[in-house]
Amino acid sequence: MSKIDIINFDGVYEPAEDSWLMSRYIPEFKGSVLEIGCGSGIISIHLAQRGNQVTAIDINPKAVEATKFNSKNNNLEVEVFEGDMFHPVQGRKFGTIVCNPPYLPPADEYDDPELELAVEGGPTGTEFTIQFLSLAKEYLEPNGSIYMILSSRMDKFETKWNKETIKQEKYFFERLNLVRFNNF
Numbered sequence: 001m002s003k004i005d006i007i008n009f010d011g012v013y014e015p016a017e018d019s020w021l022m023s024r025y026i027p028e029f030k031g032s033v034l035e036i037g038c039g040s041g042i043i044s045i046h047l048a049q050r051g052n053q054v055t056a057i058d059i060n061p062k063a064v065e066a067t068k069f070n071s072k073n074n075n076l077e078v079e080v081f082e083g084d085m086f087h088p089v090q091g092r093k094f095g096t097i098v099c100n101p102p103y104l105p106p107a108d109e110y111d112d113p114e115l116e117l118a119v120e121g122g123p124t125g126t127e128f129t130i131q132f133l134s135l136a137k138e139y140l141e142p143n144g145s146i147y148m149i150l151s152s153r154m155d156k157f158e159t160k161w162n163k164e165t166i167k168q169e170k171y172f173f174e175r176l177n178l179v180r181f182n183n184f
């Protein structure tokens with residue numbers, strides 16, 4: 001895999017442990033991929049570099065600009081839309097859907113609304129993820145898979161999807177999991 005250069009943009013989530021966990025350990029597959037919440041574009045760009053046809057969405061217009069810039073800067077094609085979750089791709093289906101979601105419960109530590117949007121997943125940290133998983137089936141091809149990052153700092157939640165942990169990394173304050181959901 002050749003090196004990817006990511007330029008950081010003001011107001012856009014800077015790649016961190018969760019972004020690298022997904023980029024490094026997501027298994028090989030080929031086909032159409034949708035990323036919800038692309039931020040700088042790091043994950044979408046990795047997947048485009050592997051030869052997938054990648055579509056990326058973010059609600060933050062600065063993230064859309066960053067993903068367009070970074071994909072072009074790495075000579076890779078990514079289709080990028082601004083929008084709320086699946087809204088811009090209504091009626092379409094993808095072989096794989098990926099998301100490193102906002103997953104933390106609210107904290108007072110952010111004065112930056114774009115950073116807050118990137119990290120806070122609702123009152124228990126799970127609300128974004130639960131909504132994402134309940135909508136995703138409509139956009140996933142039969143036998144497709146969803147890959148997500150989940151944190152030990154989120155509350156536990158129930159889902160109809162089969163869930164399998166692909167890779168876990170431990171930090172002193174949390175455990176991050178790369179999880180695959182499929183078959184429901």
Ligand SMILES: C[S@@+](CC[C@H](N)C(=O)[O-])C[C@H]1O[C@@H](n2cnc3c(N)ncnc32)[C@H](O)[C@@H]1O
Pocket residue numbers: 013014015016018019036037038039040041042043057058059060063083084085100101102117118119
């Ligand atoms: C944790 S960041 C991940 C960014 C990037 N994928 C990475 O791994 O570095 C979550 C991203 O989700 C975006 N986001 C938050 N709510 C969203 C929504 N309702 N629809 C689409 N994107 C959303 C944020 O703007 C942010 O860029």
